[in-house]
Amino acid sequence: MSEGTRIAVIGAGAFGTALATVVARRGEPVILLGRDSDRMEAVQQRRINELSLPGITLPDGLAATTDKARLQSADTILLAVPAQALRTAVRTYHDSISEKASLVICAKGIERESGQFLADVLGKEMPDNPAAVLSGPGFAADIARGLPTAMTLAGTDISTAEALAERLSGSRFRLYASDDLSGVQTGGALKNVLAIACGIVEGRGLGDSARAALIARGLAELMRFSAAHGGRARTVSGLSGLGDLVLTATSHQSRNLRFGIALGKGQGPDALMAPGAPLSEGAFTATVAARISLEKRIDMPITQEVAAILRGDSSVEDAVENLMTRPLKSE
Structure with missing residues (x-):
């Protein structure tokens, strides 16, 4: 050197x-x-x-x-x-x-x-x-x-x-x-999963209202996951949480958003994750985050549906139906 x-x-x-x-x-x-x-x-x-x-x-x-x-x-x-x-x-x-x-x-x-x-x-x-x-x-x-x-x-x-x-x-x-290492890392990891969900919404033509809802409810998932790992709410509402989520879920520079768009348009996850395909970190994180949320009993329905689509256990239509028919509750 x-x-x-x-x-x-x-x-x-x-x-x-x-x-x-x-x-x-x-x-x-x-x-x-x-x-x-x-x-x-x-x-x-x-x-x-x-x-x-x-x-x-x-x-x-x-x-x-x-x-x-x-x-x-x-x-x-x-x-x-x-x-x-x-x-x-x-x-x-x-x-x-x-x-x-x-x-x-x-x-x-x-x-x-x-x-x-x-x-x-x-x-x-x-x-x-x-x-x-x-x-x-x-x-x-x-x-x-x-x-x-x-x-x-x-x-x-x-x-x-x-x-x-x-x-x-x-x-x-x-x-x-x-x-706040836990809070910052939670935001960086989960925003990629949520960006895939927003990409699916765009690829399927479900509208900007659906995207906004996903960002808001996805942020709630991010907060719950962070809190379960000792992260602070203030961190999640800052640059490494909300800021990164908004950017990644709305800009076509985001590989995770583009990955989700391709899923929404009907491309299969195996082809999108094949060797040589553009890297989507959220595709790897979704499965492990979904597993952790079940083990720790963290309510993360959006993450669970993304993971199910990537595993081939659910279709986009089924995921939307599952999310929209969940029991009503207060925000």
């Missing part, structure tokens, strides 16, 4: 590249670490990540590489890999990461096999490193273009979160500190 480079990003997808771009534009050297040597060499030479973030010229201070040894002097490492790949990535790079380095999870989801939040996965694999989670309403393309974006950075304690938020914020990239 070149002298003075202290921030590294593991994961050269769109979001990882965008975050590295924010750092480099501040004039601070940053490493962007990927797996494909040919691709990373092309990014380094051409100054553009054509596959993941086309149209964005990368700053000179961003160094693209596959050399994991260059992680060794980094004091802050952003883990911008898919949620279901986090454990494998951490094990791959474990020996190259200093025990003093702060690790920031930039994925949103719940590990499918263990049912654990990602901070718990990281804590198991790297117990000596300070851990944090970055979440909230921010699309990679908007961040990389320098459009105003505000997100939440949660740590195990507020002082750590505040220090990292200041470390990573830019002139158009504002981070709010939090010590």
Whole structure:
């Protein structure tokens, strides 16, 4: 790693590249670490990540590489890999990461096999490193273009979160500190599931009123799930909860919304989740969140219906019927 480079990003997808771009534009050297040597060499030479973030010229201070040894002097490492790949990535790079380095999870989801939040996965694999989670309403393309974006950075304690938020914020990239890891992670994970539901509504042509109802009742599910895991209501009503839900459930930049639209138009979940298809984290999270809600007796009918559709146990028509004919109750 070149002298003075202290921030590294593991994961050269769109979001990882965008975050590295924010750092480099501040004039601070940053490493962007990927797996494909040919691709990373092309990014380094051409100054553009054509596959993941086309149209964005990368700053000179961003160094693209596959050399994991260059992680060794980094004091802050952003883990911008898919949620279901986090454990494998951490094990791959474990020996190259200093025990003093702060690790920031930039994925949103719940590990499918263990049912654990990602901070718990990281804590198991790297117990000596300070851990944090970055979440909230921010699309990679908007961040990389320098459009105003505000997100939440949660740590195990507020002082750590505040220090990292200041470390990573830019002139158009504002981070709010939090010590509510459970609440922030709940919002990031479940908003993807709810965005799939809203996509189904759009794909099936059920109207904006139905979408609004789903967002409101989905937020109630998010609050119940968060509370069951020790999260605070204030967090759910903030950037990492309501803010991210509204963005992901309404913008066609959202892969989860587009996934739901395809389901609503009649495409099958197997084809949409096949290898090589665009990643939809919500499709993985739905099943595990539905399972946890049953185990902990958390009322989450929308999440349950999305999971049933993905398993092939229910049709869109049946899901709508089930939700609309539930017993009436006070809000």
